[in-house]
Amino acid sequence: MSNSLTLAPAPRSEAAEQVRGEVREFLAAELAAGTFQTHVDTWLSGVDPEFSRKLGERGWLGMTWPKRYGGHERSAMERYAVTEELLAAGAPVAAHWIADRQSGPNLLRYGTEAQRQEILPRIAAGECYFVIGMSEPDSGSDLASIRTKAARNEAGDWVVNGAKVWTSNAHASHYAITLVRTSPLDPSHRHAGMSQLLVDLSLPGITVNPIRILDGGHHFNEVVFEDVVIPADMLLGEEGNGWHQVTAELAFERSGPERFLSTYPLVAEFARRVADSDDPAALATLGRLSARLLALRQLSLRIAAALDRGELPDIPAALVKDVGTTFEGDVIEEIRRVVDVTPSLDSPDPLGRALAEAQLHAPGYTLRGGTNEILRGIVARGLGLR
Amino acid sequence: MSDQDLVVETVRDILTSHEPFVLTPDRRWDAGLWATLAEAGLTGVGLPESSGGSGGELADAVAIVATLARGAAAVPVAEQLLVAGPALLAADLSLPSPEEPLTFAVADAVTVHPVDNGDGPGRFTVNGTVTDLAWAGVAQHVAVLAPAPAGLDGALLAVIDASRLEATDAFNLAGEPRGSLVLDQAPASGALLTEAQAGEVRARFALARAVQLAAALEQVLAWTVQYAGERHQFGRALGKFQAIQMELAEMAGEVTAVAALTDAAVQALDRGAADVVLAAAAAKVRAGAAVEVVARLAHQVHGAIGFTQEHRLHHLTRRLWSWRDEGGSELAWARVLGAGLLAEGPDGLWPTLTRVV
Numbered sequence: 187m188s189n190s191l192t193l194a195p196a197p198r199s200e201a202a203e204q205v206r207g208e209v210r211e212f213l214a215a216e217l218a219a220g221t222f223q224t225h226v227d228t229w230l231s232g233v234d235p236e237f238s239r240k241l242g243e244r245g246w247l248g249m250t251w252p253k254r255y256g257g258h259e260r261s262a263m264e265r266y267a268v269t270e271e272l273l274a275a276g277a278p279v280a281a282h283w284i285a286d287r288q289s290g291p292n293l294l295r296y297g298t299e300a301q302r303q304e305i306l307p308r309i310a311a312g313e314c315y316f317v318i319g320m321s322e323p324d325s326g327s328d329l330a331s332i333r334t335k336a337a338r339n340e341a342g343d344w345v346v347n348g349a350k351v352w353t354s355n356a357h358a359s360h361y362a363i364t365l366v367r368t369s370p371l372d373p374s375h376r377h378a379g380m381s382q383l384l385v386d387l388s389l390p391g392i393t394v395n396p397i398r399i400l401d402g403g404h405h406f407n408e409v410v411f412e413d414v415v416i417p418a419d420m421l422l423g424e425e426g427n428g429w430h431q432v433t434a435e436l437a438f439e440r441s442g443p444e445r446f447l448s449t450y451p452l453v454a455e456f457a458r459r460v461a462d463s464d465d466p467a468a469l470a471t472l473g474r475l476s477a478r479l480l481a482l483r484q485l486s487l488r489i490a491a492a493l494d495r496g497e498l499p500d501i502p503a504a505l506v507k508d509v510g511t512t513f514e515g516d517v518i519e520e521i522r523r524v525v526d527v528t529p530s531l532d533s534p535d536p537l538g539r540a541l542a543e544a545q546l547h548a549p550g551y552t553l554r555g556g557t558n559e560i561l562r563g564i565v566a567r568g569l570g571l572r
Numbered sequence: 573m574s575d576q577d578l579v580v581e582t583v584r585d586i587l588t589s590h591e592p593f594v595l596t597p598d599r600r601w602d603a604g605l606w607a608t609l610a611e612a613g614l615t616g617v618g619l620p621e622s623s624g625g626s627g628g629e630l631a632d633a634v635a636i637v638a639t640l641a642r643g644a645a646a647v648p649v650a651e652q653l654l655v656a657g658p659a660l661l662a663a664d665l666s667l668p669s670p671e672e673p674l675t676f677a678v679a680d681a682v683t684v685h686p687v688d689n690g691d692g693p694g695r696f697t698v699n700g701t702v703t704d705l706a707w708a709g710v711a712q713h714v715a716v717l718a719p720a721p722a723g724l725d726g727a728l729l730a731v732i733d734a735s736r737l738e739a740t741d742a743f744n745l746a747g748e749p750r751g752s753l754v755l756d757q758a759p760a761s762g763a764l765l766t767e768a769q770a771g772e773v774r775a776r777f778a779l780a781r782a783v784q785l786a787a788a789l790e791q792v793l794a795w796t797v798q799y800a801g802e803r804h805q806f807g808r809a810l811g812k813f814q815a816i817q818m819e820l821a822e823m824a825g826e827v828t829a830v831a832a833l834t835d836a837a838v839q840a841l842d843r844g845a846a847d848v849v850l851a852a853a854a855a856k857v858r859a860g861a862a863v864e865v866v867a868r869l870a871h872q873v874h875g876a877i878g879f880t881q882e883h884r885l886h887h888l889t890r891r892l893w894s895w896r897d898e899g900g901s902e903l904a905w906a907r908v909l910g911a912g913l914l915a916e917g918p919d920g921l922w923p924t925l926t927r928v929v
Contacts, residue, residue, distance in 0.1 A: 457913070473906030473913070477833070478858060479925065485829060505824060505825050566811075568824070571817050572811075
């Protein structure tokens with residue numbers, strides 16, 4: 187098989203197991219104190235700034251970043267253990283998730299010293315939140331077709347016009363790393379002429395309009411820019427290098443355990459039901475789902491290890507996200523086949539509630555962060571087919 | 573070049589002059605290939621020289637088994653190197669000569685009786701039928717995992733000389749011999765195992781099949797990608813069609829997931845992890861699940877020619893369809909895994925998942 191798809195096995199990390207234990211202890215105490223309840227897909231829907239600050243205080247945000255920027259210089263394997271524990275517990279991690287996962291690393295890679303000094307310590311403290319400014323009303327999978335435009339004014343600042351959509355939790359966030367056209371579209375070089383801007387969402391001319399998802403939850407927004415003046419020093423990276431930067435950012439966006447653990451709280455609830463029954467079919471279903479999950483963990487750990495080696499494994503990340511998000515949705519159907527339970531957000535049965543949450547969020551799993559069709563296209567490239 | 577690369581290269585070289593063929597009752601294994609492998613010492617790799625093996629690590633034996641699986645080689649090497657050989661040694665039983673094929677079976681339907689004919693302890697007679705025996709009629713020696721003699725707990729691992737026993741004709745979907753052996757007062761040397769030790773022997777068998785499945789799945793993907801590049805329709809290679817690309821990418825996802833988990837389970841075995849049975853169960857179940865997708869899509873992309881014995885594809889897809897339910901069925905291992913993950917109660921599920929591999 188092509189080497190671009192496969193990664194070396196992850197070495198076992200004692201440090202990761204150590205921090206895993208600490209996180210587990212913290213989560214048990216928080217659950218016991220009732221500061222949060224377990225839910226499905228909380229990295230989208232569980233906004234809780236106080237919880238995010240607690241993680242920051244414990245050094246579990248910005249874990250891999252240099253200490254001079256508020257980071258903790260720990261390995262990607264340790265960060266993996268922390269994020270995985272938070273997701274498995276269904277903890278409210280949405281407020282800081284994007285900032286910690288991809289915006290911070292993006293700033294570290296491409297930001298100016300001033301940008302890093304100003305923002306990274308606040309992300310690591312769990313106080314500064316980001317949204318992804320990529321998709322637009324007319325640009326989804328075809329990201330290069332974006333129309334949001336930034337033009338320089340006489341002062342050299344950027345004037346932005348356009349709109350971004352699916353900006354998760356923009357109403358509760360501080361910045362959007364926004365992909366804009368800084369030169370007109372050249373049909374023969376579609377990926378040229380784009381740049382990333384670091385946009386303060388409190389600036390005049392920005393309107394945030396809510397878009398409700400299937401369960402009525404408000405996570406998505408449309409962010410509209412009308413003659414928004416962005417200071418010149420808020421350009422992220424190089425003018426015209428936006429496509430390259432966004433590709434690197436997507437490698438971080440696609441590579442984590444949230445791409446197979448979004449519905450883990452449903453699996454955990456199912457396990458409680460299986461333990462109380464003597465149905466061999468349900469036991470086998472738990473076994474089958476667990477085997478898939480264990481394989482995904484190994485793939486995801488390999489990606490963390492590759493990040494520790496300084497690689498940016500975008501093709502393996504696309505593959506893992508495809509397989510992982512398919513699993514997230516399959517969990518629902520596999521459980522339904524062996525358990526007699528009615529899904530409802532109002533169910534007195536916690537399994538019925540978890541099933542309802544998972545079901546109403548399900549269309550998103552295989553769309554967000556790049557549809558599985560786009561991801562399979564990337565994998566096909568890794569196979570040498572295109 | 574690492575030792576494993578060298579071993580793989582050696583096996584590949586040998587395989588170039590031993591192409592897979594359609595197995596029939598008259599030609600039920602590749603005796604010539606076995607003789608060449610045995611002569612090169614490759615049928616004793618991973619087994620210590622002090623016990624008559626060729627030395628080397630578990631990883632070397634796994635690499636040999638995987639390479640032979642990719643080549644659809646009809647020889648009992650997986651059974652010998654990964655299951656029967658190490659199980660006999662772990663139980664302090666002596667190893668038959670690695671040049672004589674040795675296989676393994678879980679034989680729940682036989683009864684064993686200790687005998688003392690003056691040879692000292694460890695001698696038994698075995699009665700009953702060993703069913704679904706891999707390489708029945710081919711292997712000269714059979715290691716069986718049988719219920720312990722009456723009144724004793726655990727299980728008995730016994731090695732039987734099968735060279736003069738008649739096996740029934742039964743074959744798996746690939747034509748590999750899977751007949752029965754009727755044992756009537758068959759003499760055996762054996763050792764009692766605890767239930768936990770017996771579980772580990774069963775897990776070795778499952779993991780051996782998982783290693784073969786993982787390797788064959790990779791090869792089927794490689795063949796299918798190659799075919800999609802060579803076959804032209806509508807003026808284009810099949811692989812240029814987005815519909816075909818989606819199918820190949822789905823196959824790649826399955827193959828990669830299986831490889832990662834199987835590697836991890838092999839490492840768990842190598843370091844003597846406490847949860848090796850669950851690791852092997854997971855690898856076996858995951859590999860079996862991938863067969864459904866990979867074999868189906870491989871045949872879909874190959875079209876009608878892949879549905880014939882003229883094309884090579886069936887050598888591996890028929891094996892995949894069989895191996896996924898050998899060494900313990902996929903269903904049985906799914907239950908073992910489910911039960912094992914709940915052993916500490918449902919709140920222990922996540923801690924156990926993060927510990928198994």
